[in-house]
Each structure stands twice: as C-alpha cells, then as structure tokens.
Amino acid sequence: MALITVTDANYRYPSSQEGQGIQALRDINLEIQKGEFVVVIGHNGSGKSTLAKMLNGLLLPDTGLVLVDGKSTADAEHYWTIRQQVGMVFQNPDNQLIATIVEEDVAFGPENLGVPSAQILHRVQEALNAVDMLKYRRHAPHLLSGGQKQRVAIAGILAMRPRCLVLDEPTAMLDPRGRREVLSTVRKLNKQEGMTVVWITHHMDEAAHADRVIVMEDGRTVLEGTPKQVFSQIRLLEDLDLDVPVVTRLGQVLAEEGFNLPPDILTVEEMVKLLCP
Amino acid sequence: MPIIAHNLQHTYSPGTPFAIDALRNVSLEIKDGEIVGLIGHTGSGKSTLIQHFNGLLKPTRGWVEVQGINTAQKGVSLKDLRQKVGLVFQYPEHQLFEENVFLDVAFGPKNLGLSGDSLESRVKKALLSVDLDYEQIKDRSPFELSGGQMRRVAIAGVLAMEPEVLILDEPTAGLDPRSRNELLRHLRQIQRERNLTLIIVSHSMDEVASLVQRIIVMEHGTVFAEGTPREVFARAEELRAIGLDVPPLTRLMLDLKAKGLVVATDVLTIEEAKFALTLWKKGGGIDV
Numbered sequence: 001m002a003l004i005t006v007t008d009a010n011y012r013y014p015s016s017q018e019g020q021g022i023q024a025l026r027d028i029n030l031e032i033q034k035g036e037f038v039v040v041i042g043h044n045g046s047g048k049s050t051l052a053k054m055l056n057g058l059l060l061p062d063t064g065l066v067l068v069d070g071k072s073t074a075d076a077e078h079y080w081t082i083r084q085q086v087g088m089v090f091q092n093p094d095n096q097l098i099a100t101i102v103e104e105d106v107a108f109g110p111e112n113l114g115v116p117s118a119q120i121l122h123r124v125q126e127a128l129n130a131v132d133m134l135k136y137r138r139h140a141p142h143l144l145s146g147g148q149k150q151r152v153a154i155a156g157i158l159a160m161r162p163r164c165l166v167l168d169e170p171t172a173m174l175d176p177r178g179r180r181e182v183l184s185t186v187r188k189l190n191k192q193e194g195m196t197v198v199w200i201t202h203h204m205d206e207a208a209h210a211d212r213v214i215v216m217e218d219g220r221t222v223l224e225g226t227p228k229q230v231f232s233q234i235r236l237l238e239d240l241d242l243d244v245p246v247v248t249r250l251g252q253v254l255a256e257e258g259f260n261l262p263p264d265i266l267t268v269e270e271m272v273k274l275l276c277p
Numbered sequence: 278m279p280i281i282a283h284n285l286q287h288t289y290s291p292g293t294p295f296a297i298d299a300l301r302n303v304s305l306e307i308k309d310g311e312i313v314g315l316i317g318h319t320g321s322g323k324s325t326l327i328q329h330f331n332g333l334l335k336p337t338r339g340w341v342e343v344q345g346i347n348t349a350q351k352g353v354s355l356k357d358l359r360q361k362v363g364l365v366f367q368y369p370e371h372q373l374f375e376e377n378v379f380l381d382v383a384f385g386p387k388n389l390g391l392s393g394d395s396l397e398s399r400v401k402k403a404l405l406s407v408d409l410d411y412e413q414i415k416d417r418s419p420f421e422l423s424g425g426q427m428r429r430v431a432i433a434g435v436l437a438m439e440p441e442v443l444i445l446d447e448p449t450a451g452l453d454p455r456s457r458n459e460l461l462r463h464l465r466q467i468q469r470e471r472n473l474t475l476i477i478v479s480h481s482m483d484e485v486a487s488l489v490q491r492i493i494v495m496e497h498g499t500v501f502a503e504g505t506p507r508e509v510f511a512r513a514e515e516l517r518a519i520g521l522d523v524p525p526l527t528r529l530m531l532d533l534k535a536k537g538l539v540v541a542t543d544v545l546t547i548e549e550a551k552f553a554l555t556l557w558k559k560g561g562g563i564d565v
Binding site: 043044045091145146169172173175176177178202241242243245246247249250253254257258259268269271272275276 | 423452453458528533
C-alpha cells in the first residue's frame with residue numbers, strides 16, 4: 001500500500017485583496033510508496049511547496065483527499081499522528097532551530113510528543129548519529145555551518161520517528177559542500193533505514209539519484225517518471241525553462257553526430273563509461 | 278580607475294582568543310569595466326574582500342584603493358566611495374522595506390539629494406535595467422512580488438545610485454532556474470550598457486564560467502588561482518582537491534583523458550565538447 005495518496009487535490013490560496021486568490025494545485029493525483037525517494041522539481045509558483053504542505057496536513061485540499069497511511073489529513077482526530085509520521089524540513093536552516101544547544105533542539109519534538117525523558121536521550125543520540133552530528137551535540141546551533149544546521153534540523157525530525165521526510169528546497173541556501181552533506185545524509189537514511197523521502201529542489205543534479213521525478217508547472221504534474229525518463233525529454237523541459245543536465249544534452253548532440261549514445265545519460269560517470277568501455 | 282588591493286590583511290577580533298585571519302596578504306587588481314567572478318567556499322574570504330571594496334571594512338594591514346580612493350586614509354569620503362561602489366548583499370530582497378516599489382528604489386538617490394523629475398527618471402531607468410515595467414510595478418508593495426522580482430527590485434535600488442562598480446554576493450542563490458537565467462542575462466546587459474565594473478561572488482563555477490572574463494579563486498583567505506575561466510578550469514585537479522566544483526563538461530573531458538583518450542580538456546561549452554569529441558572520433562577513436 002502507498003504511504004501517501006493524493007487524490008484529485010485542488011487548492012486555492014485565499015486572496016488578501018478582492019481578487020480571486022491563486023490556484024496553487026489543480027487536480028493532483030499522486031502516490032508515494034513506502035521507502036521511495038521522490039524528487040519534485042518545478043519553478044517557484046508551480047505548486048511544489050503547496051503540495052509539500054498537503055502531505056502532512058499543514059494545508060488541506062479545497063476538494064480532493066490526502067491520505068497518510070490510510071488516514072485522511074482532513075480528519076482532526078489524526079492531526080498529530082500524521083504530523084509525527086510525515087516530518088518537514090524547510091529551506092532556511094536558521095528559521096528551524098530554536099534551542100541554544102544542539103541536543104536540546106533535537107529533543108524539542110519528542111518532548112512535545114510526551115516521550116519519557118530516558119527515551120528522549122536515546123532518541124536524540126540516535127537521531128544525531130544518523131545525520132553524523134553526534135559530536136556536535138553540546139554545540140550552539142548558530143555557530144554551525146549551513147549544512148550542519150540543516151542536518152540538525154533533520155535530526156529534530158528523526159527524533160520524532162517519522163515514516164516520511166518531506167524536504168522543501170533543503171539545499172537552496174547552502175554552499176556546494178553543505179549541499180553534498182545534506183543530500184548524502186538523506187540518501188543514506190533512505191537506502192539504509194528505508195525512510196520515505198520527498199525532496200523538492202531546483203537543482204536537477206540532485207534529482208539524478210531519485211527513484212522517481214515529478215515535474216510540476218502551474219499547479220499540475222506535467223511529467224513523471226524515473227530520472228532517465230524525465231531528463232531525456234529535453235525539449236519539454238526547455239519549454240518549461242527548466243535545466244537539463246548538461247551531460248544529457250551533450251549526449252543527444254553527439255548522437256546527432258553519429259555517436260552511438262542513448263538519449264538518457266545523466267552523469268559524467270555514465271558518459272565516460274560509454275565512451276571508454 | 279582600477280580596484281587595487283595590496284598585501285591586504287584582515288583579522289576579525291584581533292588581539293582576542295577568537296582572532297581569525299580572514300584575508301592574508303591579498304594583492305590583486307580589477308580593471309575598469311572588467312567582469313570578474315570571485316569563487317571560493319564559505320569562509321574563504323570572498324565576502325570579507327568585497328566589503329573592503331566599498332569601505333565597510335578597513336584593512337588590518339596593507340591597503341585598498343578603489344576608484345582612486347584609499348579606503349584607509351583619514352578624512353576620505355566613504356559616502357562618495359559607497360555611491361561609486363554598489364554592493365548587493367546575499368538575499369538583498371530581505372532589505373526591501375518601503376511601502377511601494379518606487380519609494381524603495383528611490384531611497385538611495387533621494388539620500389543623494391535628488392528629487393522630482395530627476396529622481397523619477399533615475400528610478401525608471403533602474404527598473405528598466407532589470408526588465409521591470411515602471412508603470413506596472415511602481416505602486417505595488419515589494420512584498421507581494423515573486424522572489425525573482427523582489428530580487429530585481431533590490432538590485433534596481435543599488436543601480437539607481439548609478440555606481441561605477443557593481444558587486445553582487447551570490448546574486449542567484451535560491452532563485453529558480455528561470456529567474457536565475459533571466460537575472461544573469463540582465464546583469465550581462467547592464468554591464469554592457471553602463472560599462473560597469475562587475476564583480477560576482479559565487480559558489481558555482483558553472484554559473485560564472487559563461488559570464489565573466491576573469492575568475493579569482495579564494496581559499497583560506499588567499500588568492501588560490503586566477504585567470505580566464507579556461508585557464509582556471511585547466512587546473513581542475515587542484516580545484517577539486519580543495520573541494521570546489523568544476524563545470525561538468527570540463528570534468529567529463531578530464532575523466533576521459535585520464536582513461537587514455539587524446540582529447541582537449543579546456544572545454545567550457547557543449548559546442549566545444551562536441552568539437553573535441555568528433556575530432557577524437559575521426560582520429561580513429563574506438564567505434565562508439
């Protein structure tokens with residue numbers, strides 16, 4: 001069974017003035033399987049973040065239905081279960097850390113869930129270990145690097161023992177080193193712990209390792225498939241002003257020149273292997 | 278007039294246990310009308326360096342001369358300097374504060390003493406430079422614009438000062454691909470039209486490669502490498518050793534060369550990669 005099911009979801013942001021508001025989601029249908037790594041790409045305003053907020057009931061669809069493990073996000077009875085099960089990480093690490101010591105910050109979630117303190121200690125250690133930040137547990141969050149802060153934010157979610165992580169542009173404010181740290185941490189959680197991941201990004205290279213890529217535009221899902229299926233659609237992605245991995249583009253240009261190369265090369269490593277077998 | 282840094286040293290919190298040398302003996306020159314990319318990790322000294330260029334920081338040792346003004350000299354007018362050198366910080370849209378776009382962009386020139394028609398024409402010109410329609414946008418609140426538009430309004434606020442040097446710290450961070458490409462296009466055009474000296478701080482080699490004439494790579498407060506994009510990327514191995522990304526096509530050609538293929542490695546564009554690889558294929562490369 002799918003962990004999260006979105007059926008015919010529509011959402012319109014109410015307007016501050018007399019206008020019509022903004023239709024952010026239009027008839028979205030989506031299933032996210034247990035253990036899947038799904039990447040959502042699309043422009044600002046395409047509906048990515050609205051979709052993310054639907055997945056744990058931060059927003060409720062105007063029409064349609066979102067089910068998490070079979071429970072509707074619109075059902076007030078399940079609010080807390082659903083928010084514990086689907087944890088969210090946002091773009092700006094500075095807005096997500098609240099305590100003055102790393103381990104206190106990570107303990108905030110389980111404390112609010114009423115977890116007994118002996119267990120909290122254990123959970124905090126486990127969560128910090130999972131993001132490789134255990135040795136910073138007594139540090140002050142504001143002195144950490146961006147990538148480290150984001151990993152602490154992720155640990156704060158993990159300490160609530162969620163089944164799914166939804167990350168909304170978690171690397172947008174990080175430098176290349178921080179981006180690599182956060183991506184590899186989340187990939188490890190997915191591969192080793194079977195954590196379900198929904199990863200929202202503008203960076204196409206972060207999508208290359210996903211199980212599935214979803215492209216959104218104007219509140220709709222316009223393209224969906226494995227990274228290879230999606231990125232080989234260069235024409236369509238360019239029409240949407242989205243980036244295509246430069247290696248994929250080179251592969252197609254070379255194919256036109258008579259090279260025997262497939263249209264869906266995503267990484268430099270693949271290309272090297274094909275050119276020097 | 279050029280920007281010159283001579284044996285520039287900057288120490289934060291000097292004389293305390295927290296003293297950090299953010300810049301060590303940096304000497305460089307940036308010519309009039311040049312487009313320069315400043316690259317390096319967080320903490321490499323990029324941001325410290327650009328703050329010296331408009332006198333926000335003073336050298337601990339050494340000196341900086343910008344548009345003929347030595348920033349450390351007593352009695353020098355920093356106000357003049359800051360009008361000549363426009364600095365756009367990271368996420369400049371966080372600094373928007375006025376109730377409408379006109380007032381926000383007009384804030385700087387108003388402080389320079391402009392008013393009436395000359396003020397309006399400044400604002401108009403600045404907004405036009407970032408491709409925003411003056412009539413359509415002037416009365417709107419900057420806070421109801423899209424992220425890309427907000428950033429362009431913030432940049433217009435600096436352009437309205439008509440600086441001779443424009444410095445942008447990570448101008449495309451956090452923008453989506455469409456807004457990013459638009460902004461880079463605008464910057465290219467602004468530089469050409471106004472013949473500005475343009476300095477762009479970035480983490481991304483790939484991004485600056487297409488825009489700048491010269492790249493300066495900073496590492497641990499020193500200039501690690503310097504030259505045209507082609508010259509700098511030719512040192513890809515060293516750059517990778519300090520954890521910086523090189524453009525994927527350069528990386529591809531280097532990896533192919535390492536596998537024994539006889540190909541050019543100073544490749545920046547798809548066209549160049551195509552040329553290098555077709556040449557290799559014609560020259561009897563194995564049949565792929």
